Amino acid sequence: MALDGRLKAIADAVPKSHKVADIGTDHGYVPLALLEDHRSEYAIAADISAGSLNKAERLIRLHHMEHCMETRLGDGLSVLAPGEADTILITGMGGLLISDILDKGKDVARTASALILQPMTAQEELRRWLIANEYGIADEELVQEGRRIYEILIVVPGRADTRPAADIYYDIGWKLVEKNHPLLGELIRNRIQTMEEIILQLKNGKTEAARIRQRELEGKIQQYKEVVHCHVK
Numbered sequence: 001m002a003l004d005g006r007l008k009a010i011a012d013a014v015p016k017s018h019k020v021a022d023i024g025t026d027h028g029y030v031p032l033a034l035l036e037d038h039r040s041e042y043a044i045a046a047d048i049s050a051g052s053l054n055k056a057e058r059l060i061r062l063h064h065m066e067h068c069m070e071t072r073l074g075d076g077l078s079v080l081a082p083g084e085a086d087t088i089l090i091t092g093m094g095g096l097l098i099s100d101i102l103d104k105g106k107d108v109a110r111t112a113s114a115l116i117l118q119p120m121t122a123q124e125e126l127r128r129w130l131i132a133n134e135y136g137i138a139d140e141e142l143v144q145e146g147r148r149i150y151e152i153l154i155v156v157p158g159r160a161d162t163r164p165a166a167d168i169y170y171d172i173g174w175k176l177v178e179k180n181h182p183l184l185g186e187l188i189r190n191r192i193q194t195m196e197e198i199i200l201q202l203k204n205g206k207t208e209a210a211r212i213r214q215r216e217l218e219g220k221i222q223q224y225k226e227v228v229h230c231h232v233k
């Protein structure tokens, strides 16, 4: 199965593994590609939705992968025993749902060697949660699909990470800044544009809450611009 865009970048971030588990697999494309590329010997494709798992089951049959890929129906990491999967993927969900899944399934999450997380929203909150809960962010990757840029976090459980030098790096991802990722400038410009659009709307609001939010966003834009000025080439 040839992947491209976001799904290919997720698969590329997976280290060579004995057993991977893809939590919230939906279609099952990523675990199948990992098996076909010999990046993993065995894959568990799990989802809370029976409809989603049907798609993954059809894919397994179509590609004759029954001997090395199975599906499991259930909520988050409850489908795994501690230590069962060395690499766990949780991708294409909101950052708050991802941290909730990791929190509820901490016995399983903490016994994996690597977690590949791809939050669609609340990336800042997820980074904060990871650092507060002693997960190390080993690396980050960006991938563009259409106009949207997606963030992928490669996380090592139990490896306490140093806190970033400033709060803004929970938003931006200090690993991306350290390696001066080629898409970082565009990611930041997109974020600034979104915040400027929100500020325009807030200017119509007459409430104190709207004024406070506007000032917060203006402060954040200033911090983003400082990161670009100091670090982005």
Ligand SMILES: C[S@@+](CC[C@H](N)C(=O)[O-])C[C@H]1O[C@@H](n2cnc3c(N)ncnc32)[C@H](O)[C@@H]1O
Pocket: 023, 024, 025, 026, 027, 046, 047, 048, 049, 052, 074, 075, 076, 077, 090, 091, 092, 093, 097, 101
């Ligand atoms: C948008 S899809 C993402 C599919 C794939 N992981 C990707 O990156 O393209 C989200 C999937 O997560 C599943 N899901 C949502 N909450 C879940 C949970 N608590 N446990 C397991 N799966 C969940 C949904 O049923 C859905 O199939």
